[in-house]
Amino acid sequence: MSHFLPEDEVVLRACQGLALTYPGIGLCVEPLYLLATRPAPQRRVALVAGGGAGHEPLHTGLLGRGGLDAVVPGAVFTSPGSAQIAAATLAAALLGPRDGVLLIVKNYTGDRINFALAADQVRAAGIPVAEVVVDDDLATDEAAAGRRGTGATVVVEKLLGALADQGTDLDGLAELGGQVAAASRSIAVCARAHTSPADRTPAFHLEPRSLDYGIGIHGERAAHILADHPSVDLVVTRMLDELLGHVPTGPYGVIAAISSLGGTSDLELRIISALVHQDLTSRGVHVHALAAGTYVTALDMAGFSITLTGLAPGWAGLWDLPTDTPLRLPGSAASTTTTLAPPTHVPPTADRSGTAATAQYGGRAFLDELHQVAALAHADLTALDQATGDGDFGDNFCGGVTAAVWLADRAKIAGTTALADTFRDHVGGSSGPLFGMLFTALAPSADHFPADIPALAAALRRALSRITAIGGARPGDCTLVDALAPAADALAVTPPAEPGRALTAAAHAAIDGAHRTAALTARRGRASYTGHHSEGLPDPGAVAIALVLTALAHVHEPRIAKELPALPDIIRC
Incomplete structure (x- = not known):
């Protein structure tokens, strides 16, 4: 200046x-x-x-x-x-x-x-x-x-x-x-x-x-x-x-x-x-x-x-000795860091039902698939968020998935439960709690084989309801809701006459919803602060929702899910 x-x-x-x-x-x-x-x-x-x-x-x-x-x-x-x-x-x-x-x-x-x-x-x-x-x-x-x-x-x-x-x-x-x-x-x-x-x-x-x-x-x-x-x-x-x-x-x-x-x-x-x-x-x-x-x-x-x-x-x-000057210098330093222990009693905050049932199936296929997808998408998600926000989304989302893999290995818990716990308790920003709500809703059913489509449909509905209530976003605001809402709708209306295609249809809907955010004006989230700089680019949170649904489809419907777009086409629209 x-x-x-x-x-x-x-x-x-x-x-x-x-x-x-x-x-x-x-x-x-x-x-x-x-x-x-x-x-x-x-x-x-x-x-x-x-x-x-x-x-x-x-x-x-x-x-x-x-x-x-x-x-x-x-x-x-x-x-x-x-x-x-x-x-x-x-x-x-x-x-x-x-x-x-x-x-x-x-x-x-x-x-x-x-x-x-x-x-x-x-x-x-x-x-x-x-x-x-x-x-x-x-x-x-x-x-x-x-x-x-x-x-x-x-x-x-x-x-x-x-x-x-x-x-x-x-x-x-x-x-x-x-x-x-x-x-x-x-x-x-x-x-x-x-x-x-x-x-x-x-x-x-x-x-x-x-x-x-x-x-x-x-x-x-x-x-x-x-x-x-x-x-x-x-x-x-x-x-x-x-x-x-x-x-x-x-x-x-x-x-x-x-x-x-x-x-x-x-x-x-x-x-x-x-x-x-x-x-x-x-x-x-x-x-x-x-x-x-x-x-x-x-x-x-x-x-x-x-x-x-x-x-x-x-x-x-x-x-x-203290001074009365514009610059205040610190006095004597601590010899070691004062390490504090967390509270000894924390009330439960997540529905852990289904954990025992999923454990008997191993419960890792979805987490492992999402981990591979996140590793490949990390740089692109970062670039999207740098253009529309503050650039930390790639680290937060992909780092959270990686941390969930470590937690699942260490605690011997189902993969989606590890995702829920990690994003809810350890991932910062808005992506942590919002994706924590999604994975918490999915945890009782995402790791079941064969896929329980009604349970998964209900889980997406619960997640959508919770996310819109807490975050305040609605379809059309250029947020992850623009991918989650059409995915929830698609999974709920898939006719039983087409077994084995429900999750792939939901993934298609999430991808299309993420792509449509490129034409929207952001009204929520950090992109809403950047004016025209976010125009023409998909919302990174919506893209991540599309990646989550794509990973689910590839795990539960591997043959049909091959028709989904390749990863670069999901991210770069």
Whole structure:
């Protein structure tokens, strides 16, 4: 959305938005800086940090009590100027009775030069100034300019903010900052470049399934590319192997901070954090704090960084102190996952009648046939749902069928009963409960041989009634009901004079109903949210109903069911 603003307005507007959101933050427009207006009364030394924009919430996220006093933002990926930094530093020093200012500087040439010049200006005004340089990026360990300053900046700012609020003097804060920076290292990987602000295209190209290993937060390319995209657990292990070679891991443990580079979801970060915790604890490293979130970014780059800080006495307590800042970091981590047991008594929710009877027949033919069909249809169902919904239907439906096979084997229960239990209790979304109702209705009769057509007809009627009552869909709404209703009608009216064709006729009806959904406008389900994007495509739930009826027909009427369309013709209409 920032692409709709002139480039010189982007950072200013972002600062305005932050100051409006958090009343304890003040904004100076010319020169541009942000100031915490409610500092802790015991604070004697102001903390000032800053750098180019595009790394948010770095710096601005820790502006306030327990964090920084002033933040100086530059243009995207560009250091602020020395006059701008000097003005912010003077403002922070004069906000209350202060004994000096500590500048927290990331190790980039522009930042080092401009902060050093600003420090000279402030000292000339009679205000003591010291600097802490953060240089944690392990990927640039041997660079002539030294290691870049990246993810450890958050740890340094958090610990210094807590100590500053206790009234520590300038020398004490500078000493702690240097120690924390020395005890911290970071490394980052990415799978997709950030969007260049200049031309709105990816800043560089990575081959599919490749990772840039050691990427910089300004989009600086890494020296190493990991081809053929190794699994995330192997990538995490490699990163930790390198970090632990440089980070002290004594009796006080470590802080592990996992940050999105801007385009990595919280879901992915939580997975990575679990892998980091598991890996470190397996090596005997105590993880005092496990922070996973968006802390130091490179605009919208798809990647993540890991920062490790080896703790010294008293540091853990500083980390755990609360802040009044936009970014709230977690305190001490759990040593293990708290595992909860389910309730010991669950009232029965399904009609289990017929289970014993079906078991004597083996009761697996329908489940096995549906399993084969689902495996072949998985990719097509996913593609249909990506076009008309959120793309999870293939995984939910086909994964549910596979899980039912496992349950039937483990629990020695009939196949359709396993389908009912699995979809009802373990498959999420709307497909889980809706197909759970269908399989629950079919369970007493689907595994009987020979087929009990009246019982199956009654089962489809029960399922249709229950699904429409719970889901609210009716024929014509472009849902699975558009395949289930004609199948139930066909099975109910098949004349007895045509024995052996009832299920095949029902499957034909379900297939025709699924195909007709391509001409309908969705009024229920996720496809109803996507407007014209779902037009011309069959509803994936209706297609799955057609697959269920087709599998039933092939099991109970194998000779007649050969006239049914082939699988690709059922799915692609």
